[in-house]
Amino acid sequence: MATQASRIAGRLMLSPAVVLLFLWMIVPLGMTIYFSFLRFNLLMPGTEEFTGFENYSYFFTDPAFWPALVNTLTLVLGVLVITVVGGVALAVLLDQPMWGQGIVRILVIAPFFVMPSVSALVWKNMLMNPVNGLFAALARALGLQPIDFFASAPLASITAIVAWQWLPFATLILFTAMQSLDREQMEAAEMDGAGPIWRFVHLTLPHLMRAMTVVVLIQTIFLLSVFAEILVTTNGGPGTASTTLTFLVYMQSMLQFDVGLGSAGGIVAVILANIVAIFLMRMIGKNLEA
Amino acid sequence: MAREASKGxxxxxxxxxxxxxxxxxxxxxxTFLTSFKTEGEAINSHPSFLFFDWTLENYETVNQRSDYLAHFWNSVVISVGSTVLGLIIAVPAAWSMAFVPGxxxxxxxxxxxxxxMLPAVGVLVPIYLLARDAGLLDTKTGLVIVLTMVNLPIIVWMLYTYFKEIPGEILEAARMDGATLSSEILYVLTPMAVPGIASTLLLNVILAWNESFWTLNLTAASAAPLTAFIASYSSPEGLFYAKLSAASTMAIAxxxxxxxxxxxxxxxxLTFGAVK
Incomplete structure (x- = not known):
């Protein structure tokens, strides 16, 4: 089949991508691991020394660590629940016959294309601002007290913004999966007198299971790295109320210049992400064989 | 009767x-509507939806600040540059994996x-230091390189799933007709691969345009793309709603x-072919 020459040519064509990606992965990761065992502050050059696991114990005992871990999990879980439940509901809704379906789909998908800094600023200033924001105007019109969202519920507010950005993604993928639903089976069940709820629970949901898993895994990878939304809205505050692991590492290494401590935190984030990644890879790997 | 019900x-x-x-x-x-309001109208405590005096002055103001156009241009160079560079590396790789699999x-x-799957924050410090030492901090070149590598796996995967769908028999037929490897690529594969390459290009320009971790951390002023420029509106300029809206509209449109x-x-x- 494939000749010797074409096999060698194939190898040559593949190698630049493989070599570059390998370097991209191994060099910085190796450096992070190395730094994580050093006392290394950019403000005090020349004082680097090996300290073993000191950075790790500092990182784990940092008063911001537990709040950051809890905030990270809360943010990720909150967004996942909203987007998966909302995404399934929207996918089922969009799948019904209606007028102007194409336009509806375009409107629903739109938030995914908004860059994070824009959506964070628009939500923070124009919608959620307690004085001039639209929500405040609505509250006043209804005779209610406007809410200062980022002061009273910073993490919930950020969760809402991020969920708004990712709902389109979940919807789009679940809607795509709906297209391959067996319509004849659906109709047969309907003929047999199965109600819409029975059909949803026993036919639609199992069919969407796989797509839902993919949505959960991929979003988790991206959500663990949420950054711009926090930087623009609360800067992690008040206190540590909206500091996530990613943001904590950013503060330690880019604002306090503590490279050693930041690197230890980075490695913790890598381990956390890897746990998710293993499941995701297994799913995609299975698909590759099919 | 049934038709009536279904129409309802x-x-x-x-x-x-x-x-x-x-x-x-x-x-x-x-945001789009507010970009056509005056600043006073934009913070009116009784916001009006459509019935206000439409004005283009915000767009003029934002464009007169020549730095807006500079940042827009940075976004274009960085997103298109990193995508094209990624394609140059990825097309041969995906081609060989799809047609000469080992x-x-x-x-x-x-x-x-x-x-x-490696979270960006895990390699933030080394990349920052490497970029600094190479003099690539706050340069378009630095960001093009970083975003190329960030998106390379997605580019390879997308191309691979597209190339996989090109029937191998066509290649064999071409070979039987005496086509050389280069003419095979040029006349047989390329025309069939163009739609897949175009889609990959499109998606990756979008991803690179909106990428907000590296663009915020590796730029200060001169190479900052729109993600970083808009983030700098955080305060106090963010309180000028109409101008913020005009800048945002131009950034996302x-x-x-x-x-x-x-x-x-x-x-x-984005699902690496797991959902089609």
Whole structure:
């Protein structure tokens, strides 16, 4: 089949991508691991020394660590629940016959294309601002007290913004999966007198299971790295109320210049992400064989 | 009778779906509308939806600040540059994996994917220091390199899933007719691969345009793309709603239009072919 020459040519064509990606992965990761065992502050050059696991114990005992871990999990879980439940509901809704379906789909998908800094600023200033924001105007019109969202519920507010950005993604993928639903089976069940709820629970949901898993895994990878939304809205505050692991590492290494401590935190984030990644890879790997 | 019921059903679904869709789209619509208001109108405590004096002055103001155009240009260079560079590296790789697969092809693909799972913050410090030492901090070149590597696995995967669908028999037929490797690539494969390459290009320009971790951390002023420029509106300029809206509208409009054309590819590219 494939000749010797074409096999060698194939190898040559593949190698630049493989070599570059390998370097991209191994060099910085190796450096992070190395730094994580050093006392290394950019403000005090020349004082680097090996300290073993000191950075790790500092990182784990940092008063911001537990709040950051809890905030990270809360943010990720909150967004996942909203987007998966909302995404399934929207996918089922969009799948019904209606007028102007194409336009509806375009409107629903739109938030995914908004860059994070824009959506964070628009939500923070124009919608959620307690004085001039639209929500405040609505509250006043209804005779209610406007809410200062980022002061009273910073993490919930950020969760809402991020969920708004990712709902389109979940919807789009679940809607795509709906297209391959067996319509004849659906109709047969309907003929047999199965109600819409029975059909949803026993036919639609199992069919969407796989797509839902993919949505959960991929979003988790991206959500663990949420950054711009926090930087623009609360800067992690008040206190540590909206500091996530990613943001904590950013503060330690880019604002306090503590490279050693930041690197230890980075490695913790890598381990956390890897746990998710293993499941995701297994799913995609299975698909590759099919 | 049944037809009547289904028409009623369709009408109800239409109303509900449009309602939900408009609600989701509302923040974008509101930004778009506010960009045509005066600053006073924009913070009016009785906001008006359509009935205000439409003005283009915000767009003029934002464009007169020549730095807006500079940042817009940075976004274009960085997103298109990193995508094109990524394609140059990825097309041969995906081609060889799709048409001359070896024993380890699947492992290589999975390994490439695994590099994408590495959270950016885990390599923030080394990349920052390497960029600093190489003099690439706050340069477009530096960001093009970083974003090329960040998106390379997605580019390879998307191209691979497209190339996989090109029937191998065509290649064999061409070979039988005496086509050389280069003419095979040029006259047989390229025309069939163009749609897949175009979709990959589109999705990756979108991803690179909106990328907000590296663009915020590796730029200060001169190479900052729109993500970083808009983030600098955080305060106090963010309180000028009309100008913020005009700047935001210009930052997201081009990519939103591209995005609407690439809905299908989006699913495929972002799920690495797990959902089609």
């Amino acid at each position: 059903h369709k009408a109800a679904v239409t109303v509900l779906a449009w309602g939900v869709a408009l609600l989701i789209f509302f923040p974008i619509l509101w 024993k380890r092809t699947k492992d290589i693909l999975m390994w490439m994917l695994s590099t994408k 081009p990519i939103m239009i591209l995005g609407w054309f690439s809905q299908k590819q989006l699913v495929r590219g």
